[in-house]
Amino acid sequence: QVQLVESGGGLVQAGGSLRLSCAASTTIFKFNVMGWYRQAPGKQREFVARISTGGGTNYADSVKGRFTISRDNARNTVNLQMNSLEPEDTAVYYCNAVPSFLTWGQGTQVTVSS
Secondary structure, three states: OOOEEEEOOEEEEOOOOEEEEEEEOOHHHHHOOEEEEEEOOOOOOEEEEEEOOOOOEEEOOOOOOOEEEEEEOOOOEEEEEEOOOOHHHOEEEEEEEOOOOOOOOOOEEEEEEO
């Protein structure tokens, strides 16, 4: 079973930056579109960004221009650089394939204070 481990979350003031990382226990990354999702308190999990095996990217409108997704297939990692953070970005962030067929990890908490 593939394990996904997210890290890099924390508490930051509005306007600040964080860099999230996701590591997988196998080389499954290199064969799949990978993405980041988030779940805010009381809301459903939502798509944030995805990156194809060739490096093409797509973003939710709410994060476009502020977040950047990248991948390192040699290290089995997917990263999310988050800039100009807003309180509305507060959520638990998860990585998964797109569509999300892998078992979800624990996620990493991002809290943005105003």
